[in-house]
Amino acid sequence: MDKVDAIAAATNVETTLSNSATVDSPPLVQVILAGGSGTRLWPVSREQFPKQLIDVIGNQTLLQATMGRMAGFEGAWDIAADPVIVCGAEHYFATYEQAREIGVNARIIVEPARRDTAPALTLAALSAYAENDDAILVAMPADHAIANLEALHQAIDLAASHAHKGAIVTLGVPPERPDTGFGYIRLGGALRDGARHIERFVEKPAAELAAQYVSSGNYWWNSGIFVVRASVWLTVIEQFQPDMHAACVHAWRNAKRTDECVMPEAGEFLNSPSDSIDYAVMEQLGKRGSNFTGVVVPLEAGWSDLGSWDAVWQAMEKDECGNASNGRVLFEGSSATYARSQGGRLLACVGTHNLVVVETDDAVLVADRSHVQDVKTLVSRIRSEKSPEADAHRKVRRPWGFYDSIDHGDRFQVKRIVVMPGGRLSLQMHHHRAEHWVVVSGTALVTRGEEQFLLGENESTFIPLGVCHRLENPGRVPLQIIEVQSGAYLGEDDIVRFDDKYGRCG
Template sequence: MNKIFATAAETDIEVQYDASSACAPLAQVILAGGSGTRLWPVSREQFPKQLIDVIGEKTLLQATMGRMEDFGSQWTVIPQPVIVCGGEHYFATSEQARESGVNARIVVEPGRRDTAPALTLAALAASAEGQDVILVAMPADHAIADLDALHKSIEIAARYADAGAIATLGVPPTVADTGFGYIRLGNPLQDGAHRIERFVEKPAPELAAQYVESGKYWWNSGMFVVRASVWLDVIKRFQPQIHEACVRAYEGATVTDECISPDAEAFLESPSDSIDYAVMEHLGKADSQFAGVVVPLNAGWSDLGSWDSVWQAMEKDEFGNASNGRVLFEGATATYARSQGGRLVACVGTNDLIVVETDDAVLVADRSHVQEIKGLVSRIKAEKSPEADSHRKVRRPWGFYDSIDHGDRFQVKRIVVMPGARLSLQMHHHRAEHWVVVSGTALVTRGDEQFMLGENESTYIPLGIRHRLENPGCVPLQIIEVQSGTYLGEDDIVRFDDKYGRAG
């Protein structure tokens, strides 16, 4: 391998690679730590957009898992992608990987610390067996229309990464979009790549227009290609606190067949920082010994950062309308409509509108104002309304529950427990519960008792009593739960034993 280095005396170093040489193995890294705000009300804090089928039948996470398939016979791609996600999204992430037939290594972050610590954990996991692999890091919530074009750009970036550079994929802009960060191009290199001169945060509209007109700026896609050893060296150089915290957290990790759980106390000492701020903005400076390269990506990329960008990425009818679910258009133009909750959404004479329906919320927005949804979600959070955090139907590792009704001192849920699954052994300080079996068979633990319930049978769980619900049968167990008490929040759960490793 011929390493690429910049020195203080070199303002314009030569960056080259040997196209005939073999590269190190490629390891896909999927950064899946996002939270749901900009695609509200479909995405929520507990169910962000990467877990949703925004475009097509697959979720964005599942589509991302398949992006390194059929990469090319001359390349070795490690079959197990490394997925980094938060604990609150682990079970949904794991379930979607299994549904896709992907045997992923899932690294569960103990807390949110942005993408630089996440990539550091991924580098440690990917190189744990002694291989200095090339990391192909990509966000879990973006859309790519042309996989062949993506593979071509990754191949070029991998050549630079194999030679020691830190490569990123840049998208030549088509409009002056203020929702993206930009990369200023330095001197040209092989295969259409450029040295990175600098990264620029999301600009004002006038500045974005100047960037696009100049032809010297590309959108920042958030995809990076770098050797694991180079990333660990560069993060140690520029962000030693992140490096130290992540190394200690990984060394103290709990490793199972299902996931890697870094030590929480060590990891939470890491500063929170993005890859751009922590590393990429330092490249190209006089005191940097690392070279940054940007490779063009012309693959129909979108970060799906707003409902307007979803509309742009979808197929449209002759009047420019796009839809998901049960939707009818009559005299509508340039409208996006989505029926998430199953009800019919009818748009008559609408123009440049976003209409999104879920079980518990409806969004109607002008397409030119979709960036303001983030502020709307902040207001919903400030009012402590549940619509900011979770859907009415909430998935759990044992099944799901659907909140049917609620009031000041009561809540009604439909709970479905999959065959062989069980809830944690738990108690509540502020509520009692009534359970009625609708279908299936329930095995109930209540204090020192254990008994079976069949269809149309019920039981009462007093406040403060340890209890557990299990499904010993071969069909899903469905119950109606009526909660009553002074506080009905999901955080009023004290767990004593949990099959799925959840605490609290």
């Protein structure tokens, strides 16, 4: 029986908890949960390119900043060399590239479908249990900001000492203000080292209730960071969520594995319920006479979940009038305003107060900072109207490079396509459109039906409707082409793939 089979078969909670404390100083494994969509940071964050992949604050993306969050850890525990990242299939290539860009050799688990954070952590626990001698998982969202890493490390060190003994530990943030955008943790009895027992988790409250929580001193914000032994997590999931446990174990056992990632078997994984760590486990502790202990450790490290534009404003440096900005922005007589120019144009704010102004290539958001939580509702309306701005940017990244939709109209669309050196689009055909390609720079290797030929700068070709074709960059510099599509239907779903180096067929 291998390790996955052994933990999958574990049904005796007492035995599992006892065994979990017998391994001396197990390693810490950083688990990055990168499956969110971040709709409240629209129009910058979108379904196909969410906030964790964007440089919301600073020069690195939020995902890259999270990857480096355990660097320099000097606690009592060894850190496993490679973090585990759990992400969706639609974000895998961007996640892989961002890890490689900063020299991180991450182990990436690609979810076949979104099932929220509890199944994601279960997949990570199966990986860590099999490969790291029942490691202590340090699970953190990919889209948060933390200013003081030393304070974070101290909190994790303390949390790991409780997790080593079998507790399920979360980091709680003593609240600075009433906030309706965060979940809360009601504190139980105090422990000698400053940690507290967890009495219960509380969902995002209304404003009046949030004020009561903060004034009582009995509640901390829920940071979404959890520290737990892999075996303990798997056992508690089996007890509280047996269908989820079974689906994840079967999907993991039948996963496809490559040097870059693990892809759990889709059919099995789709049998898992969709649920968060909070609902699936943390709210169940103590309700069913379980033997599991919930502990919360204080985190005072300048934490923010960056769940709204107001939270971004809160986390940023501001001028003497309380304004914060990204990109080409000018303020004149403005105060308490956040402005971001994403598309490179000059964004001028005159006399604004308490506003959020965000500009991208294809959308502009203007919102009162006190109403930024309603952006999520706005995005739902945009999606219900089947407008593309809800899900994709004008510039769409692909594993081979990107394309930028320059113009479109009745029966035509114009794109700028950039293929990186060595990049190759899939061998494909379209039922409803023809394509004209003009090479602007670089060299294109074109497959068209039975033909294969090279195109240089200022040369062009025509791809008739229904003909198999492929575009490749055999050169050492990026290939840039202009593509003009014409036809009755120009949607991205009009693609039949026959061969693809990135595994997107079938």
